[in-house]
Amino acid sequence: MTATLVYGLAGSVLVGVGLYGFAVRRHLLRQILAFNIIGSGLFLLFGALARRTPDGTSDPVPQAMIITGIVVAFAATALAEALAERYQELTGRTALEEDSKPAPPDEQESELRG
Amino acid sequence: MAEPGLLVALPLAACLAAVFLGRRGALLVWVTGPLMLVLTWQLARAIPVVEPLGGWAPPLGIALRADGFAAAFLVMTALVAAVVGAYAATYFAADPRPRRAAAFWPLFYAVWTAVNLILLGRDLFNLYVGLELLTLAGVAMVALDGRAATLAAALRYLLFALFGSVTFLIGAALLYGRYATLDMELLAVALAPDTATVAAAALISVGLLAKAAIFPFHAWLPPAHAGAPAPASALLSALVVKASVLILFRLWFDVLPPLAGALLNALMGGLGAMAVLYGSVQAIRQDRLKPIVAYSTVAQLGYLLLAFPLAGAALGAQPWSAGAWTGAVFHALSHGLAKAAMFLAAGTIMLAAGTDRLDRLGGVAKAVPVASFAFVIAAVSLMGLPPSGGFLAKYLLLTYAFAAQQAGWAAVMVVGGLLAAVYLARPVNALMRAAPAEGARFARVPAVLQLAPLLLALAAMLLGILSFEPYRLIQVNNPAAAHEGLQ
Known part of the structure; x- marks a missing residue:
């Protein structure tokens, strides 16, 4: 077995574990973690x-892709964490509700604008 | 001067500038809007154009390539973005929450950059970066309001999109491992229908379908698009979801025709048909304006996938080659214009009425007549009535379905059109109702907020009336599979 x-x-095993966690877990932090494990x-x-x-030398193109991929995954994780934290502050929830109906608009909007 | 790289660099520079300008970022659009319209127009007249970035040719470097398909969407994107930008400048000028207004502009330009990159890029990893930029900016736009409901919608959108990202990237890794390149042209030449390639194609397609909110991955779209501020909704529905479908088209029609067959066509067509029917029925069941428009996006995206079974069907029986493919491209263009118009009009109507509940909208057509008229014109295009761009798209797709004796797909389109008439008749009826609801007071809105949606709705109409030039443009360097079909 080669290195x-x-x-x-x-x-491949990490991707599998991550996909399982992503599909099964509902806690937002766990889903974000699962995404990072897949990554x-x-x-x-x-x-x-x-x-x-x-010839056994390293191909630089996939390495460049890894670096770019890490930056992208970092940005996505930061955004997801920020959203999840604010969501938890406002609602006390750590997981999304099952149904996803469009929410009513901000009725204060037009009042604020006068 | 027609450099594709400039079309990515310019909005990116504006994005960075907007971060520092804050609310004053609104002023930038008066420069970027006209400039991008001129640049995309010049590119459309110069195609086909290839630009190897930094002078490095693929597979080592990345090339931007503009064909008719790219040019048509670049012009449409520039038009939609410029008008939405002008609308947003006024919309957010009176915004009581200054941070939201300041945050919109970097995201606006990030979306514009990413869409242009996706249209010009032919390297799967480059496209991945474009998709991620698009997703992150789109998700942040949904969360602009910062209310619990929109945060939940944004998170749901982000989770679906991240799932799509990783499956796309696994597929790209498999392809790189197999062919040692991710350039679409080089891949198309080297392609062999082996297990690794089929698995990669399936993974990438699933990822793109999830990001495009195609049935059964649609659950995130209605709350996200209905909950975002009106200018953000317009960009999300008109451009953001469509970008993923356009990559799907590029992938299958340019690179993967040897893998395609009856199974793929039935699967894609089936998903499209389900999207058309499910989205339309859900749209009928809503009682507020923005959710109706959002569910209509789910339905309208479904039509695009009908190009898979219909392209190349009844070869030679029609005077136009590549008719079904062209029909789908026309549909994407006209939907982009009409849907942006509709969301902008809905935003104006909401500002005037203070709500978007249909039963509270009576009399609003007197308060904002131009925006209401724009909504109706956009509805005509979405229903596919002549002489709109939507009519031409459905006409091309339907003619092909009948010529190939594929009555099933034709029936889906006819039923979808009828359902669209039903779900759009309700808001139109509510707008035009003469008697205002009890206690209804209408606010005055600036003229720009009424004229911007009208401009886009008229553009959707003109796409049908002056269809010759766009038709000719789309055919430049179109893929062989658009003519022969995915058999």
């Missing part, structure tokens, strides 16, 4: 792909 295969398989697995997978060159 590349170990990394590839480990990455870590994916980056490991990309890293393993970079090693698969015939």
